[in-house]
Amino acid sequence: xxxxxxxxxxxxxxxxxxxxxxxxxxxxxxxxxxxxxxxxxxxxxxxxxxxxxxxxxxxxxxxxxxxxxxxxxxxxxxxxxxxxxxxxxxxxxxxxxxxxxxxxxxxxxxxxxxxxxxxxxxxxxxxxxxxxxxxxxxxxxxxxxxxxxxxxxxxxxxxxxxxxxxxxxxxxxxxxxxxxxxxxxxxxxxxxxxxxxxxxxxxxxxxxxxxxxxxxxxxxxxxxxxxxxxxxxxxxxxxxxxxxxxxxxxxxxxxxxxxxxxxxxxxxxxxxxxxxxxxxxxxxxxxxxxxxxxxxxxxxxxxxxxxxxxxxxxxxxxxxxxxxxxxxxxxxxxxxxxxxxxxxxx
Amino acid sequence: xxxxxxxxxxxxxxxxxxxxxxxxxxxxxxxxxxxxxxxxxxxxxxxxxxxxxxxxxxxxxxxxxxxxxxxxxxxxxxxxxxxxxxxxxxxxxxxxxxxxxxxxxxxxxxxxxxxxxxxxxxxxxxxxxxxxxxxxxxxxxxxxxxxxxxxxxxxxxxxxxxxxxxxxxxxxxxxxxxxxxxxxxxxxxxxxxxxxxxxxxxxxxxxxxxxxxxxxxxxxxxxxxxxxxxxxxxxxxxxxxxxxxxxxxxxxxxxxxxxxxxxxxxxxxxxxxx
Ligand SMILES: Cc1cc2nc3c(=O)[nH]c(=O)nc-3n(C[C@H](O)[C@H](O)[C@H](O)COP(=O)(O)OP(=O)(O)OC[C@H]3O[C@@H](n4cnc5c(N)ncnc54)[C@H](O)[C@@H]3O)c2cc1C
Ligand code: SF4
Ligand code: SF4
Ligand code: FES
Numbered sequence: 001x002x003x004x005x006x007x008x009x010x011x012x013x014x015x016x017x018x019x020x021x022x023x024x025x026x027x028x029x030x031x032x033x034x035x036x037x038x039x040x041x042x043x044x045x046x047x048x049x050x051x052x053x054x055x056x057x058x059x060x061x062x063x064x065x066x067x068x069x070x071x072x073x074x075x076x077x078x079x080x081x082x083x084x085x086x087x088x089x090x091x092x093x094x095x096x097x098x099x100x101x102x103x104x105x106x107x108x109x110x111x112x113x114x115x116x117x118x119x120x121x122x123x124x125x126x127x128x129x130x131x132x133x134x135x136x137x138x139x140x141x142x143x144x145x146x147x148x149x150x151x152x153x154x155x156x157x158x159x160x161x162x163x164x165x166x167x168x169x170x171x172x173x174x175x176x177x178x179x180x181x182x183x184x185x186x187x188x189x190x191x192x193x194x195x196x197x198x199x200x201x202x203x204x205x206x207x208x209x210x211x212x213x214x215x216x217x218x219x220x221x222x223x224x225x226x227x228x229x230x231x232x233x234x235x236x237x238x239x240x241x242x243x244x245x246x247x248x249x250x251x252x253x254x255x256x257x258x259x260x261x262x263x264x265x266x267x268x269x270x271x272x273x274x275x276x277x278x279x280x281x282x283x284x285x286x287x288x289x290x291x292x293x294x295x296x297x298x299x300x301x302x303x304x305x306x307x308x309x310x311x312x313x314x315x316x317x318x319x320x321x322x323x324x325x326x327x328x329x330x331x332x333x334x335x336x337x338x339x340x341x342x343x344x345x346x
Numbered sequence: 347x348x349x350x351x352x353x354x355x356x357x358x359x360x361x362x363x364x365x366x367x368x369x370x371x372x373x374x375x376x377x378x379x380x381x382x383x384x385x386x387x388x389x390x391x392x393x394x395x396x397x398x399x400x401x402x403x404x405x406x407x408x409x410x411x412x413x414x415x416x417x418x419x420x421x422x423x424x425x426x427x428x429x430x431x432x433x434x435x436x437x438x439x440x441x442x443x444x445x446x447x448x449x450x451x452x453x454x455x456x457x458x459x460x461x462x463x464x465x466x467x468x469x470x471x472x473x474x475x476x477x478x479x480x481x482x483x484x485x486x487x488x489x490x491x492x493x494x495x496x497x498x499x500x501x502x503x504x505x506x507x508x509x510x511x512x513x514x515x516x517x518x519x520x521x522x523x524x525x526x527x528x529x530x531x532x533x534x535x536x537x538x539x540x541x542x543x544x545x546x547x548x549x550x551x552x553x554x555x556x557x558x559x560x561x562x563x564x565x566x567x568x569x570x571x572x573x574x575x576x577x578x579x580x581x582x583x584x585x586x587x588x589x590x591x592x593x594x595x596x597x598x599x600x601x602x603x604x605x606x607x608x609x610x611x612x613x614x615x616x617x618x619x620x
Contacts, residue, residue: 070398078441265398284581
């Protein structure tokens with residue numbers, strides 16, 4: 001289903017979605033993030049991409065799994081705490097980040113489908129925004145199977161055409177938010193579809209970074225487990241974990257109990273994002289650590305994304321959003337690292 | 347009952363046996379589910395135990411599935427959760443979720459001789475397989491147990507072992523000489539070499555500290571065992587138990603789902619990341 005939306009009617013559309021948590025990219029101190037806003041007027045024309053992707057809506061940084069209390073002497077009571085059945089809609093999702101959600105879907109699906117994730121995921125509508133320009137000089141989506149106009153994972157796609165958006169609805173979830181908008185939408189003109197396609201193609205041509213030899217990557221990485229390469233590449237890492245926290249495909253988490261009242265015991269079991277770049281991520285209580293240094297942790301990050309995930313789920317676990325390059329405080333650059341593996345003498 | 351795997355079932359501790367004292371104490375707990383919950387598992391599988399307010403730990407189920415009255419866990423005191431378990435008394439209630447992981451392929455072993463080799467707390471996963479084999483005695487050939495610890499005071503299940511020694515070959519060892527110790531003195535792999543179990547129609551199951559496993563495997567290979575005849579378990583730090591929290595992997599294998607049981611033929615293909 002195709003429609004158009006005048007940009008100055010955007011706020012009208014949001015008003016028609018009162019039952020949703022509406023997330024819109026909001027600028028603060030030069031950086032964007034998806035925030036719940038009551039009355040957003042528009043998607044800021046200077047929006048590039050958010051520091052934290054829509055991953056935070058389907059898989060929040062901290063969430064309560066259960067509550068326990070032992071007011072009754074003996075057996076504690078355990079209460080499952082599932083997220084509220086509240087629909088959310090995220091506007092301005094970049095195609096790389098929507099595709100990343102399809103990858104976290106794979107992890108949280110399977111034999112032990114994760115009820116917390118799926119409660120949120122099934123209530124979340126992702127409204128994409130085609131990149132008119134690559135949001136950053138470090139984007140490389142086209143190397144890893146994506147594109148600035150990619151549709152994987154999106155429910156609705158908006159393409160900016162001057163003062164209007166071209167609106168494509170892809171799923172039933174998408175149809176719901178578009179039909180809720182009712183008369184705010186117009187009908188597309190004859191050549192709007194073509195014009196919208198052109199936006200995507202032109203943006204794709206402007207994606208500057210490419211991973212060399214990307215087709216051989218998984219094969220190249222097969223023999224590199226014991227290579228000194230990882231020592232060389234990881235020397236400057238300060239184990240801050242930014243690369244992995246901000247990665248839209250990274251899903252690792254920790255589970256801990258937080259005590260609210262010690263007696264009678266009341267508390268919550270909480271899951272929080274965790275990070276393979278932290279030394280204690282894998283450290284046993286005995287002190288033994290199977291990934292005891294930066295080299296083994298960088299190796300884990302790269303091999304997980306470009307080899308293990310391919311083996312387990314048939315896809316790279318990277319959508320080329322560029323965040324790990326942009327925000328790494330010491331300039332470790334995943335595209336450079338991958339390029340070097342292609343050329344590395346084994 | 348919820349089908350949410352993160353929600354533990356409540357279980358009461360009905361019996362506690364102090365196996366080993368000291369800083370790395372070991373206690374064996376028997377638990378029964380409250381609220382009529384049940385749980386069926388296979389030898390080698392584990393459960394995630396909760397002490398509410400402290401957290402969760404992955405622990406091998408050391409009783410056999412043939413025992414229906416309780417689940418048994420033998421637990422070494424390490425950090426937050428296991429220390430809290432060691433503080434508990436009978437009647438206390440813990441959480442149990444699972445079972446998780448794969449199992450020893452005991453069906454494939456029918457008709458074979460079984461040799462169990464373990465060290466220290468490594469006996470926990472082995473004990474379940476051993477008890478299951480004893481329970482189905484007719485299905486297997488000879489059963490041999492080789493078990494060792496640092497000192498005689500560190501031997502877990504010592505009483506049971508001594509009873510069993512009347513029926514089957516049980517070869518105990520301690521690392522250094524002690525007055526009154528009549529059995530083998532030396533490391534577990536040396537005891538294996540000393541007792542020379544035959545590889546003919548045999549399966550060896552070995553669990554213990556990684557360094558012990560390494561040398562036991564070398565000793566078994568010396569004796570002519572093939573990689574396919576040797577089984578072990580792998581331990582890595584775990585949180586979810588279901589392949590999602592991302593920390594227990596060896597290469598692309600998630601030990602919580604794809605392990606913890608591996609034949610040496612499988613394990614030696616994986617990178618050394620455990
Ligand atoms: C498959 C498997 C089976 C196991 N079976 C047994 C057993 O039968 N008996 C026994 O005594 N121990 C067993 N362990 C080890 C046991 O899980 C850890 O000793 C225990 O989790 C330490 O927790 P803690 O809270 O006391 O220590 P802390 O140091 O406070 O650890 C904090 C948390 O980190 C995780 N963690 C830390 N070390 C480990 C580890 N080595 N393995 C798994 N998770 C860890 C746990 O979630 C733990 O709660 C097993 C481990 C695995 C992976
Ligand atoms: S690995 Fe880096 S570039 Fe790839 S999706 Fe994650 S943050 Fe983006
Ligand atoms: S962002 Fe850079 S410095 Fe920080 S953990 Fe990742 S690679 Fe290391
Ligand atoms: S324990 Fe979470 S992935 Fe294995």
